[in-house]
Amino acid sequence: MRRSLHAEWTKLRTTNAPTWLFAATIVMTVAVGAIASASVHAQSSPGQDPVRLALTGVDLGQAIVAGLAVLTMCDEYATGMIHTTFLTVPRRLEVLAAKAGVLTFAVLLAGSAAVGASLLIGRSALAGNGFTSASGYRLISIGDGPTLRAAGGSVLYLVLIGLLSLGVATAVRDSTTGIGIVLGLLYLFPLLAALVSDPLWHHRLEQIGPTNAGQSIEATTNLHNLALSPWNGLGVLAAWTTAALIIGGTLLVRRDV
Amino acid sequence: MTNLLRSEWTKLRTVRSWTVTAVLIAVVMVAFSWVVSAGSHTGICDGPGPGSCHGEPPVPVGPNGEAVVDAYYYLHEPIAADGSISVRVSSLTGVTSTAGNHVEAGTNLLAQSKPALAPWAKAGILITPSLSTGSRYAAVMVTGDHGVRMQEDYTGDSAGLPGAVTASSPRWLRLSRSGDTLTGSDSTDGVHWYTIGTTRLSGLAGTAQAGLFVTSPVVPTSSRSNEGTYATGTFDQLATTGTVTAEHFNATNVGAGPTSDSLAPGRYRQTGDRYVVGGSGDIAPLASGAGGGGTVPDSGLLGAFAALIVVAILGAGYITSEYRRGLVRTTFTATPNRRNVLVAKAIVIGTTAFIPSLIGTAMAFVLSRHVQRSNGNALLPISTSTEVRAVIGTAAMIAITAVLALALGAIARRGALAVTLIVVTTVLPLILGLTVSTSIGTWLLRITPAAGFAIQQSVVRYSQVSDSYTPMNGYFPLAPWAGFAVLCAWTLLAMAIASRVLRRRDA
Numbered sequence: 001m002r003r004s005l006h007a008e009w010t011k012l013r014t015t016n017a018p019t020w021l022f023a024a025t026i027v028m029t030v031a032v033g034a035i036a037s038a039s040v041h042a043q044s045s046p047g048q049d050p051v052r053l054a055l056t057g058v059d060l061g062q063a064i065v066a067g068l069a070v071l072t073m074c075d076e077y078a079t080g081m082i083h084t085t086f087l088t089v090p091r092r093l094e095v096l097a098a099k100a101g102v103l104t105f106a107v108l109l110a111g112s113a114a115v116g117a118s119l120l121i122g123r124s125a126l127a128g129n130g131f132t133s134a135s136g137y138r139l140i141s142i143g144d145g146p147t148l149r150a151a152g153g154s155v156l157y158l159v160l161i162g163l164l165s166l167g168v169a170t171a172v173r174d175s176t177t178g179i180g181i182v183l184g185l186l187y188l189f190p191l192l193a194a195l196v197s198d199p200l201w202h203h204r205l206e207q208i209g210p211t212n213a214g215q216s217i218e219a220t221t222n223l224h225n226l227a228l229s230p231w232n233g234l235g236v237l238a239a240w241t242t243a244a245l246i247i248g249g250t251l252l253v254r255r256d257v
Numbered sequence: 258m259t260n261l262l263r264s265e266w267t268k269l270r271t272v273r274s275w276t277v278t279a280v281l282i283a284v285v286m287v288a289f290s291w292v293v294s295a296g297s298h299t300g301i302c303d304g305p306g307p308g309s310c311h312g313e314p315p316v317p318v319g320p321n322g323e324a325v326v327d328a329y330y331y332l333h334e335p336i337a338a339d340g341s342i343s344v345r346v347s348s349l350t351g352v353t354s355t356a357g358n359h360v361e362a363g364t365n366l367l368a369q370s371k372p373a374l375a376p377w378a379k380a381g382i383l384i385t386p387s388l389s390t391g392s393r394y395a396a397v398m399v400t401g402d403h404g405v406r407m408q409e410d411y412t413g414d415s416a417g418l419p420g421a422v423t424a425s426s427p428r429w430l431r432l433s434r435s436g437d438t439l440t441g442s443d444s445t446d447g448v449h450w451y452t453i454g455t456t457r458l459s460g461l462a463g464t465a466q467a468g469l470f471v472t473s474p475v476v477p478t479s480s481r482s483n484e485g486t487y488a489t490g491t492f493d494q495l496a497t498t499g500t501v502t503a504e505h506f507n508a509t510n511v512g513a514g515p516t517s518d519s520l521a522p523g524r525y526r527q528t529g530d531r532y533v534v535g536g537s538g539d540i541a542p543l544a545s546g547a548g549g550g551g552t553v554p555d556s557g558l559l560g561a562f563a564a565l566i567v568v569a570i571l572g573a574g575y576i577t578s579e580y581r582r583g584l585v586r587t588t589f590t591a592t593p594n595r596r597n598v599l600v601a602k603a604i605v606i607g608t609t610a611f612i613p614s615l616i617g618t619a620m621a622f623v624l625s626r627h628v629q630r631s632n633g634n635a636l637l638p639i640s641t642s643t644e645v646r647a648v649i650g651t652a653a654m655i656a657i658t659a660v661l662a663l664a665l666g667a668i669a670r671r672g673a674l675a676v677t678l679i680v681v682t683t684v685l686p687l688i689l690g691l692t693v694s695t696s697i698g699t700w701l702l703r704i705t706p707a708a709g710f711a712i713q714q715s716v717v718r719y720s721q722v723s724d725s726y727t728p729m730n731g732y733f734p735l736a737p738w739a740g741f742a743v744l745c746a747w748t749l750l751a752m753a754i755a756s757r758v759l760r761r762r763d764a
Binding site: 187 | 289292293295296297350556563566567569570573574578581635671673674675676677680681685687688689691697700704729
């Protein structure tokens with residue numbers, strides 16, 4: 001297993017695309033978070049959750065993490081490298097596990113940097129836009145219990161999105177189709193939940209959508225209004241991820257390369 | 258070129274997964290629209306969930322076929338033929354409800370309110386042939402924030418003297434009838450009169466009603482919620498000429514009902530020649546969403562979001578799969594003019610995306626109308642030409658996006674990158690606009706390819722109605738064809754870059 005991990009790490013480290021995607025995850029997440037924090041004012045839109053606002057960039061960052069995850073698997077199929085990989089490591093689940101391990105490590109790094117920088121920038125930008133204690137908002141501080149949970153949880157959220165994408169990619173093998181399915185899962189549920197006006201349907205979609213449920217972990221205010229408690233929400237996403245990995249793993253073992 | 262088109266068509270047609278993907282476009286459109294329409298209940302409901310709503314709330318329709326709100330408090334007298342009424346308005350004040358959206362029946366809403374005058378609260382003189390809702394009218398009025406206006410037949414609106422009405426700066430209003438022609442005038446002193454506008458209410462014959470009216474519309478607080486308002490106007494120095502007398506007014510709450518959005522029934526008090534009149538409701542075109550008493554835009558076109566992801570896979574994969582399998586070298590050997598190959602591919606993929614999109618949109622449109630109606634939703638009436646533009650435009654938007662995906666796929670040679678770019682520039686702007694902040698959303702919907710969604714707009718923006726003009730309620734920041742042009746511009750740009758890159762690069 002150590003040697004598989006090492007092999008996967010070398011593949012990730014030495015190809016161009018993953019390095020770019022790694023950097024893009026951090027840059028785009030922070031940029032979107034900064035734009036969102038800078039453009040919302042406390043007076044004109046009351047009832048905002050400052051932490052969640054600062055982490056708006058995760059909405060875009062997750063797409064790039066998904067791209068990174070899909071490529072780690074599908075690029076091998078595209079180039080035919082997968083034949084060599086399975087020849088050297090015939091236990092295919094070990095390959096999947098090694099890829100998952102390396103991906104987890106990379107997303108943990110990129111995610112921590114992205115979330116940390118987003119919160120730092122959001123802290124100063126939101127304070128400048130009137131989100132101060134005078135108007136009833138707490139300054140974003142990582143020492144705050146809920147903020148710490150939101151920050152750590154968001155990094156875990158990105159890891160789970162990465163693993164979910166890896167599972168889907170393993171199942172479909174083609175990168176174009178893989179990323180399409182993953183982005184559909186990530187973005188169509190929030191869109192449906194926003195467009196549906198019936199409270200019961202809205203509640204249900206918020207509970208089952210991988211992004212809607214998973215992003216409950218970002219909330220720090222009005223927790224009683226959430227469809228799911230923060231950790232239960234992340235649990236729903238973890239269930240999606242587990243299902244995707246089981247389907248991907250089963251197909252990987254059962255079928256011809 | 259014909260041979261080229263045929264060979265590109267054969268490449269697409271003979272791979273089964275492409276055929277499946279094309280069929281999937283129509284399937285996801287219908288499925289997505291169905292979920293949105295089945296999950297929308299804004300009618301008269303007993304509780305949440307499907308099956309609890311019944312009875313589509315009645316929406317009055319104005320003389321030009323548009324949905325209208327027609328609820329106001331009216332002190333009226335018959336006007337048999339020609340004549341005029343003039344009056345001084347010395348104050349207009351109002352309150353806004355603080356009760357929120359969860360109100361039990363029988364609550365005195367006026368007791369739970371704060372002083373705040375709605376920008377389009379109205380008090381003035383109105384002439385109408387009938388008291389039934391949706392009938393024609395002409396009126397001259399003072400408003401909360403928009404000065405003196407003359408309005409007729411719900412959509413007509415002309416500005417008179419600006420400024421708010423106070424005791425120290427009152428306004429005189431006059432509305433005169435001559436046959437079926439009505440003229441509105443205003444004045445700051447009752448001596449010097451300015452004509453605001455003249456209008457013909459064709460068919461206005463014989464006895465009509467003329468008198469004083471007050472109304473005050475709901476004020477939206479977000480895309481999905483609003484607050485009722487109530488306005489009180491003070492009138493005096495009432496003077497009449499011709500066949501109207503103003504000696505004994507009849508008082509009517511026109512259009513009163515459970516869906517009139519009235520905060521409270523109107524009432525009046527007369528002391529000497531002074532009338533203090535209060536009313537709530539509106540007399541205006543009905544807007545979509547919170548400003549429009551819970552009507553909803555059509556959800557039949559929303560399936561386009563899901564279809565976009567599928568066509569992104571189709572468009573990008575159509576060219577990147579050639580690179581992956583090395584087929585592209587054969588293609589370029591057979592047709593050395595690479596720009597022609599790209600154009601042929603664009604024509605084939607655009608047509609292949611257009612046809613299932615059109616079928617899917619048309620099916621989803623019909624299905625969701627049926628589901629929304631049977632759920633008790635009030636749908637805004639749309640003209641046939643708008644319907645046709647929205648349905649064909651949606652299919653065209655999806656086809657253009659397929660070409661954009663093709664061009665991005667040619668530039669990047671990686672399908673995953675092209676699909677990600679399409680999704681984050683078309684679907685993500687809308688999600689951010691709907692869930693995070695409307696200001697970011699409207700900004701992104703002007704400059705990104707997502708601007709193309711404007712082609713779906715079927716609701717009309719009225720400057721004389723306060724509404725939350727947001728994408729959630731069906732309003733886009735750009736005009737339909739302008740938004741579509743933004744998407745086309747992006748696609749042309751991407752095609753130009755792709756064609757240049759293909760010629761310069763080794764295959």
